[in-house]
Amino acid sequence: MLEIGMTAPDFHAESTEGPVRLYDDYKGKKNVILIFYPINNTPGCRKQLCDARDAQPDYEQLDTAVLGINPGKFAGHQKFTAKHNFGFPLVFDDRWQIVANYHVPTFSGMMVARTVLIVDKDMKVRYINKGMPSTQELITAIKEINESSQSL
Template sequence: MGREAVKVGDKVPDFELNRQDGGIFRLYDLLKKKNVVLYFYPKDRTPGCTKQACEFRDQYETFKEQGAEVVGVSSDSVDSHKRFERIYHLPFILLSDKDGQLRSLFGVPRKLGILPGRVTYIIDKKGVVRYIFNSMTKPLEHVSTAISVLQELEKEEELKHQEV
């Protein structure tokens, strides 16, 4: 029986995967310092995925201002990710989920049962999923939605500090 999909309000499972620079990425190491925008996408250098990656790149400073790091995941190889990063000057981490284990750990759905889905998770520093955006056909909305969710999280944090 498959694991249930990760939902809003769930504590996200920790994981380790290879980064495009050959290092090992561990989610909880990053969550100690930042919120994480974890986005699963179908394939490097396809039209929608390229558009989406370039939009994350173009808005990257905004994500940093919101105290967040962007992390892209697909089943492409580390070498494919290196090329993708180099061609489009991507400033964020790309992870190679070769066998799709992370995708199934999160329960990322497939489109028509075959295409890897396009899903973005906004995870706060406590490791809690605060928002999930699932849309195959709106790659750019993943970016704008992530920014507005992070702005909401920042407002929540400010309110908490004022109450203390």
């Protein structure tokens, strides 16, 4: 697993909103919440991603974007997004390369363990949670990241 303070690995991947390039799209511009989730359209994943959708206005005010990442089928990502109108990209990690580069735990190599990271504008990992943190916990972490960045 990556550790706090490490540089986040760059990635280029397809998503439900077109190509995503972590460094090109976000470096120097926005913090990024990376939500690695197990399976499209299961109750826990639906709750987690719908919570992120509902908190998007708060995240945007804090210069923070959201990316959901999962190695599931691209068509499944599209259906899941259409059904819940997420408003943020679900990244298609078909070769499990992003999962591997971020050292996200898996269950027998068959399913991603729910993991949330926050990467700051300098592409440093600033927060890691192996679970489903609340929206308030994420907002608090982002505020701390933004405050510490301003004091540098």
